[in-house]
Amino acid sequence: MKTDFKFSNLLGTVYRKGNLVYTQDGTQLLSPVGNRVTVFDLVNNRSHTLPFAHRTNICRIALHPGGQLLLTVDEQGHAILSHLQRKILLYHFSLKGIVSSLVFSPGGTHFAVGIGRRIEVWKTPAAPGSRDDAANDDEGGALEFAPFVKYRQYVGHHDTVQNLEWSSDSRFFLSASRDLTARIWSLDPEEGFTPTVLAGHRTAVYSACFSADQETIWTISKDGALFRWQYLPPPDSDPDTVDPEEERWRISDRHYFFQQDANLTTAAFHAPSNLLVTGFSNGLFMIHDLPDFSEIHKLSISASNIDTVSINNSGEWLAFGSSALGQLLVWEWQSESYILKQQGHFDSLNALSYSPSGDRIITCADDGKIKVWDTASGFCIVTFTEHTSGVTACEFARRGNVLFTASLDGSVRAFDLIRYRCFRTFTAPKRLSFSSLAVDPSGEVVAAGSLDDFDIHIWSVQTGQLLDQLSGHEGPVSSLAFAPNGSALISGSWDRTVRIWSVFARTQTSEPLQLQADVLCVGVRADSKQLAISTLDGQLTFWSLSKGTQEAGLDGRRDVSGGRKATDRRTAANIAGTKSFNTVTYSADGSTALAGGNSKYICLYSVETGVLLRKYTVTVNLSLSGTQEFLNSRLLTEAGPQGLLDEQGEASDLEDRLDRSLPGSKRGDAAQRKVAPEVKVPGVAFSPTGRAFCAATTEGLMIYSVDAGVQFDPFDLDVDVTPESTLKTLARREYLKALVMAFRLNDDRLVRRAYQGVPTGDVDLVVRDLPLVYLERLLRHAARDTDASPHLEFNLLWLESILRQHGRLLKDKQGDYAEVTRLVQRAVARIQGEIFKVADENARTIDYLLNQPRGGGGDTKAVDVKMRLMDEGRRGGAVDDDSVTGNVVWEGF
Incomplete structure (x- = not known):
């Protein structure tokens, strides 16, 4: 089995904090998700997470107008310059301060960044392979050695620059600050221009923007005041005798948003259409048409404040982000419809489960919600909210259409994933909080265990009645699992035993397996012959299910331990809480086992040898507790660790100083969290194909795949690819290179010529070595050529070779190749129908000729025709003889 899994996507988290950015064409939206950036394709309904990560949460992102360079800055001021299309990291840099605003100039030559009270303008690094890069090479190549060059620094504000x-x-550029003013700055010294202060607001200014003709400036403050600034003479002067030197920026109009008990939190202005979008702390957003200030639309989209709003270049789609509940919305205001509506889990994840087909992942969390995620698109399909408390376990039935969940509210529920409804609820005779769950492979029996009781409850799915209560454990039941063949139920308990129950036998017996510590998790191999048991002392043991004997074991305390919290008095290597695995699962073939716990590591072991194959680090985000191996002594003060001190009371605004959180509470309410969330891995699961696995972490649902990374295009940077060079390559019998060059040029006639120029004996070699980035185009061309070309056997050879060598990839990525697969299926079905039709016609003709009366020369002629047809059929040839009665035509392939 392959073990080179790499991070491929992050689900379960769609927005954390910061600003949202559209691409130049407006079809993709970039959202910060913790210390990573996720790209949402709004047209193709897909999402992917960029592979690089910051050391803390991202607070600001900016995209170059050219659409290639992406600049991201985290909470500590560390910046990463990356290439968006190629998903590669270009440069690290530190801006040495907390960044509050970041934006590229429309020309793309500079970018401005607000750091506290000052503003810095930097030269934009050139993208590799761009025209700017070539110009920089002519100038001496300075940007290659110093990608970040400070151009100018501006000071004058007395408080944080917000926009x-x-x-x-x-x-020119505008700056809005918390010091109640906005200022106008020039990039380079202009004759007759001096930096201008726009004062008049009573609260912090959240936004300042130019109109399309740059004759008007709009400023918006926190109290909902909108001021219109124009370059005007004094109000009482005579227009004919006014001195031009007396003209300056003055307030020409005032408008107000009347929202009681709500403050303005964000605003965005679309200059070409004069569209103003504002968001408020009560979850309401409004759309106004300027300069008339006529209200176009008003809608409440969240239960908490809206943190950011962004408008695409066409002004049709509005993107909203709310960090309190992790919501991300894209609204088309003209049709009043949602383009995208996603929300992650509010609380930490508890468990996950792969569907039997591998295209769905179910997650459950402490917020009482169950979410269904599509692995191909990365979006949440449906959310179930029937549970009234935290959901602790979830599991699929074998057929994949029914989902079972266990919750702390004392119920086990069954959900229909076709109609998306809860159709059965199972409860115990007394109130219990269920923490573990197991489903029979037939889907007719469900079992649940609790930490409050020592019994195992079994229900019938058809009737919903309680069938039995299995007694025998002397401690809380921590884990349950059915054998895949349905022969036994395995339960693990804190009484240091694992019991094997024969629930379907005449007499329900159990065989206890004695261990040295409390059992935390039990996993069963797919062939139902082996158990993997994780205990509190960090041991991972493997037992024979039929014999009840231990076959292998390993000590995972040194592998899983790691990560020190600010309150820990011991080092990361000596913390007892991280020295055990809370979850363990087998791979599809049973050769490896994946385990995770309350640390930042996921361990992949070989079952046969007990060797640690790979060790995956979930996250390096320092915003989470438990990601550091060693604490920084500079952060230790006389009052304790700096991260645990409440600095909220030093805020300047009253609503920021108010503490509405419950005493001692870390979760369960929408209040602000004083303690950073701890990094942990409560659940891991392999996909049914074995080419990916997912992990439920504090950051979200992380997917690791062996197919991760950018697909290699050998001619991506080659400028010598021309039709003439392609034909010359084909003449030199370099068939694969010629076919790839033809695909690169995207010329149908050239592709057809290179495709048909490949000899039948080399088809398998070309298909085997073809770069995967061209697989979809080759399959599409073969399917279309099968419909239009008379070369039937040649096209079928291509299709057979593609499906034989890349069939597993086509199955694993059904969402990517669904359309082209349907084209192939349609072409093959049409050929099959035509062949059956011709065969039926030829069979009737042969029967007619064989039934001719014997006599004279006719008998000899019929026998000759029969022998001729049989001979041609054996050789796969074609018969077209006008002398034969019935006009027999037999097309071979």
Whole structure:
């Protein structure tokens, strides 16, 4: 089995904090998810997470107008410059301060960044292979050695700069600050221009922006005041005798958003359409048309404040982000419909489960919600909210259409994933909080265990009645699992035993397996012959299910331990809480086992040898507790660790100083969290194909795959690919290279010529070595050529070779190749129908000729025709003889 799994996607988290950015064409949305960035394709309904990660949560992102360079800055001011299309990291840099605003100029030559009270303008690094890069090479290649060059620094504000906005010609930019003012700055010294202060607001200014003609400036403050600024003479002067030197920026109009008990939190202005979008702390957003200030739309989309809003270039789609509940919305205001509506789990994940087909992942969390995620698109399909308390376990039935969940509210529920409804609820005779769950492979029996009781409850799925209560454990039941063949039920308990129950036998017997510590998790291999048991002392043991004897074992305390919290008095290697596995699962073939616990590591072991094959680090995000191996002594103060001190009372605004959180509470309410969430892995699961596994972590649902990474295109940077060079390559019998060059040029006639120029004996070699980035195009061309070309056997050879060598990939990525697979299926079905039709016609003709009366020369002629047809049929040839009665035509392939 392959073990080179790499991070491929992050589900379960769609927005954390920061700003949202659209791409230049407006079809993709970039959202910060913790210390990573997720790209949502709004047209193709897909999402993917960029592979690089920051050391803390991302607070600001900016995209170059060219659409290639992406600049991300975290909470500590560390910046990463990356290439968006190629998903590669280009450069690390530190801005040495907390960044509050970041934006590229429309021309793309500079970017402005607000760091506290000052503003810095930097030169934009050139993208590799771009025209700017070539120009920089002519100038001496300075940007290659110093990608970040500070151009100018601006000071004058007395409080944090909250927003920056460039003019359309990139000569000027506006800054809005918490010091109640907005200022106008010039990139380069302009004749007759001096930096201007726009004062008049009574609260912090959240946004300042230019109109399309740059003759008007709009400023918006926290109290909902909208001021219109124009370059005007004094109000009481005579327009004919006014001195031009007396003209300056003055307030020409005032408007107010009347929202009681709510403050303005974010605003965005679309200059070409004069569209103003504002978000408020009560979850309401409004759309106004300027300069008339006429209200176009108003809608409440969240239960908490809206943190950021973004408008695409066409002004049709509005993107909203709310960090309190992790919501991300894209709203088309003209049709009043949602383009995207996603929300992650509010609390930490507890468990997950793969569907038998591998295209769905179910997650459950302490917020009482069950979410169904599509692995191909990365989006949440449906959310179930029937449980009234935290959901602790979830499991699929064998057929994959029914989902079972266990909750702390004392119920076990069954959900229909076709109609998306709860159709059965199972309860115990007394109130219990269920913590473990197991489903019979037939889907007719469900079992649940609790930490409050020592019995195992078994229900019938058909009737919903309690069938039995299995007694025998002397401690809380921590884990349950049915053998895949349905022969036994395995239960693990804190009484240091694992019991094997024969629940379907005439007499329900149990065989206890004695261990040295409390049992935390039990996993069963797919062939129902072996058990994997994780205990509190960090041991991972493997037992024979039929014999009840231990076959192998390993000590995983040194592998899983790691990560020190600020309150820990011991080092990361000596903390007892991280020295055991809370979850363990087998791979599809049973050769490896995957385990995770309350640390930042996921361990992959070989079952046969007990060797640690790989050790995956879940996250390096320092915003989470438990990601550091060693604590920084500089963060230790006389009052304790700096991260545990409440600095909220030093805020300047009253609503920021108020503490609405419950005393001692870390979860369960929407209040602010004083303690950083701890990194842990409560659940891991392999996909049915074995080519990916997912882990439920504090960051979200992380997917690791062997197919991760950018697909290699050998001619991505080659400028010598022309039709003439392609034909010359084909003449030199370099068939694979010629076919790839033809695909690169995207010329149908050239592709057809290279495709048909491959000899039948080399088809398998070409298909085997073809870069995967061209697999979909080759399959599409073969399917279309099968419909239009008379070369029937040649096209079928291509299709057979593609499906034989890449069939597993086509199955694993059904969402990517669904359309082209349907084209192939349609073409093959049409050929099959035509062949059956011709065969039926030829069979009737042969029967007619064989039934001719014997006599004279006719008998000899019929026998000759029969022998001729049989001979041609054996050789796969074609018969077209006008002398034969019935006009027999037999097309071979």
